[in-house]
Amino acid sequence: MNKNTDVVVIGGGYAGVTAANRLAQRADATVTLINPRPDFVERIRLHQLVAGSNDAVVDYGEVLAGNIRLVVDSVATIDAAGRGVELTGGSTVGYDYLIYAVGSGSAEPDVPGAAEFAHPIATLEEARRLRPVVDAAPATAPVTVVGSGPTGIETAAELAEEGRAVTLVCGAVLGPYLHPRGRRAVARTLAELGVTVIEGPGARVAAVTRDAVRLDDGRELPSRVTVWAAGFSVPDLAARSGLTTDAVGRLLTDETLTSVDDPRIVAAGDAAAPAGAPFRMSCQAAGQLGSRAARTVLSRIAGERPAPLKVRFAGQCMSLGRRTGIFQFASMDDRANPLYLGGRPGAKLKEIVCRATVKQLVNEARRSGTRAERDKAPATAGQTA
Known part of the structure; x- marks a missing residue:
């Protein structure tokens, strides 16, 4: 590279910080990371935040290289033609290349009463709002967690370990990703913790009220606190900016993670549809x-053809309270x-795994060289980049 190339990364989660740190290892790349929060969120610990055993945040000074400029704001729109992003605070940041790593959040529930009476848990702000709600409920008050995936299972186990009376509503099946052997192990542990698991026919939520959850087979479960951990959605920034997305709003890319609309826009993380x-x-x-x-951005800057994406999985791990957990092994193609x-x-x-994930970011930040003081723009009220 003959001159400094400006790269903007939208989103400071696992994908965004990894990309920014890798780019910052090049002295001729100027990297700006835009994120609506001043701290890195350990999203895989949000259930611990709700239970009070972890605050689920890490200072960006630890995980982000010092030669990366951190702008605490949200992106209102991407101007692909003008190569700039407009921030909700009113300023504009230009770029030569853009990495779109806005992550995901809670899905808007389509169940009557859920938006009003249930408490989502997919983001830091949601988990922080939920924690005092749980703390204020009497220890014997019924708690219902809706969601069969890792977030629902981990939250139910964490609260049950505290002595809460927890019901986990799974819909069709508990832990759909798990192998039947792993699923049986999780079910046994939840039973030992006192969690009532509801799954199978008729176990989908039909409505949520202030003090109950009604299932589609007519059963009504008393619920002082209802936690909504069913599904995720992605921000609509790409669609709002006129970029091509898939049916749920993820930025559509080729096999190199490059936007199908613009070779200078590359996606990563939950909001990418490679x-x-x-x-x-x-x-x-x-x-x-x-x-x-x-690597795709660096290849394009160098005038080289980017290599296609290869992702390898090891499995899925879940905590089941503070004393028990499970690691479900899988093939590299995630079966x-x-x-x-x-x-x-x-x-x-x-x-x-939780500690190593953060430690890897810390190590990459240190490898990037100088830990200079970085600029911080005023925080905004926005929750998604």
Whole structure:
């Protein structure tokens, strides 16, 4: 590269920070990361925040290289033709290349009463709002968690371990990703914690009220606190900016993570739909996508053809309270197999994964060279970039 190239990364989650740190290792790349929060969120610990065992945030000074400019604001729109992003605070940041890593959040529930009476948990702000609600409820008050995936399972287990009376409503099946052997192990642990698991025919939520959850088979579950952990959605920034997206709003890219509309826009993380086939939302995929996005940008700057994306999975890990967990092993193409590690070893492995994920970001930040003071723009009220 003969001159400094300006690269803007939208989104400071696992994918965005990975991409920014990789790019910052090049002295001739000027990297700006735009994020609506002043801290990095350990999203895989949000259930711990709700239960009070972790605050789920890390200072960006630890995980982001010092030669990266951090702008705390939200992006209102992307001007692809003008190569700039307009911030909600009113300013504009120009770029030569853009990495779109806006992540995901809670899906808007289409169940009557859910938006009014249920509490989502997919973002830091949602988890922080939920924690005092849980704390204010009597210890014996019924708590209902809606959602069969890792977030629902982990939240239910964490609250039950505190002695809460928890019901987990799964819809069709508990832990759909899990192999049947792993699923049975999770079900046993939840039962030992006192969690009532509701799954199978008739176990979908039909309505939520202030003090109950009604299922589609007519059953009504008393619920002082209802936690909504069913599904995720992505911000509409790409669609709002006139870029091509898939049916749920993820930026549509080719196999190199390059936007099908613009070779100077590259996507990473939950909001990317590479070749129309997005990967399972996870920090496991996010880090690999962030790394590949950075390499794609560097290849294009050098005038080289970017290599196609390859993502390899190891499985899925979940904590089941602070003392138990499970690691469900999988093939590299993300198909669960009969092998799993449960019990206390499973819990230890999950904690190792959580710590190692942050440690990897810290190490990459240090490799990027100078830890100079970075500019910070005023925070905005926006929750998504």
